[in-house]
Amino acid sequence: MPGLPLSPVPEQEADAAGERPSGSASSASLAPSASGSRNSETFSRSSDISEPICQENSASFLEKALSYSEEETEEEEAEEDQEEEWDTDLEIEISTICYDPAGRTRYLAICQAYGVVPISYFLRHMKDSELILMHRGLGPKAAKALALSLTSNTCIVKLNLSDNGLDGDGAVAMAEMLKENCYISELDLSENKVGVKGTEALSTVLQENPILVSLKLSGNELNDRAAKYLADALVTNQKVEHLDLSHNRLGEPAGEALGVAMAENVGLKQLNLSWNNFRGQGAVAVAKGLGANIFLRVLDLSYNGFGNSGAAALGAALKSNNVLEELNISNNRIALEGALALALGLKGNKNLRRLQMSRNPIQNEGCLGILKAIRANPGAAMEFLDFSAIVVKKDFVQACEAVQELLPSLLIQHDGTTRLFRREFPKVS
Secondary structure, eight states: OOOOOOOSOHHHHHHHTTSOOOTTOOGGGGOOOTTHHHHHHHTTTTTOOSSOOOHHHHHHHHHHHTOOOHHHHHHHHTTGGGHHHHHHHHHHHHHHHHOOTTOHHHHHHHHHHHTOOOOHHHHHHTTSSEEEOOSOOOHHHHHHHHHHHHTTOOSOOEEEOOSSOOHHHHHHHHHHHHHHOSSOOEEEOOSSOOHHHHHHHHHHHHTTOSSOOEEEOTTSOOOHHHHHHHHHHHHHOOSOOEEEOOSSOOOHHHHHHHHHHHHHOSSOSEEEOOSSOOBHHHHHHHHHHHHHOSSOOEEEOOSSBOHHHHHHHHHHHHHHOOOOOEEEOOSSOOOHHHHHHHHHHHTTOSSOOEEEOTTOOOHHHHHHHHHHHHHTOTTOOOOEEEOTTOOOOHHHHHHHHHHHHHOTTOEEEOOTTTGGGOOOOOOOO
16 A cells, blocks of 8 residues: 655654664655556555555554654654654544545545546535535446445535436435435435336335435436335425425326325425326325325425316315415416315415416406405415416406505516517617
């Protein structure tokens, strides 16, 4: 194993060894190899990837300390009474070399063992509290090397590995890492095709890990089978506060499973289920789960297929739920009938502050029905309504002004009566 570089205070090191170096030692013997030393240091312990061993480092360090010139020895003899102090300094320096809280030495050795190129960005930022490694094409093997290194990392608390092609094997490696690492609280594995295999492993960890509070699995081709594993985890996990399952393939069976989990979960505060296939009984089940949940603050259901039946179930949920603050049901095929059923729930709700209903065919009458319900609710807390991309009439604009007189802080977003069909031309001064 190559020797460590010389200490900047040679007198202290030689004296710490407790011997006087021979005067015949030439200065050439002290010079390390100019080209081979650095290259060989990079993967010096490839046979042992568990943790760096410091004994050989210390021995080599002391050998270097014994080879100084006679002139330096004479100067040391005048300071023999400080021998104990120099020994302490040497011990501190050796322990500093061996202590590796970020796991740099371990990571380099693991990369050599797995035959992957070390991530230079990770080496530079492994002591940061947040590590962002997006769009780097790591693949399962590099992800496994990274995961093994992170098991002993005590610095990183936020980890973003989105869009890296981890697949199921890479997600399993990250799940195994979370069993050992007790510092990472936010994990983003979006756009990695983790599939059922990776979801099953992560769900198992969710039932055991008490540290993770945010998990993003957006765009991972999760299907109804994967949702079943997540639902089981959410029933027992009380620590995850933010879960993102958007842009997946979750359908009716997934909605039924997650609806039951939502009713029993007491930890989630933000849940993103947008861009999935919730419709029919699956949509109704999600709405019923919302009605029973008393902790969820933000729910995004946009770009699904809730339809009128799902909107009616949401209206019933809002009658009993006085915790939810933000609800997004944009682009859900909700027509006039569904909007009026949803309005019934808004008449008695005293906590909902933001409601987004853009791109639904609820027509002018549906928008009016929502406004009238809010106006009739003396305890309404609504601050933002989004009716964009819906054709409205002048009576709706007048109703907006009347409601805003009662609720001055209410912001209503709509496209007016002709904006969708009018082409805007730049004004010329």
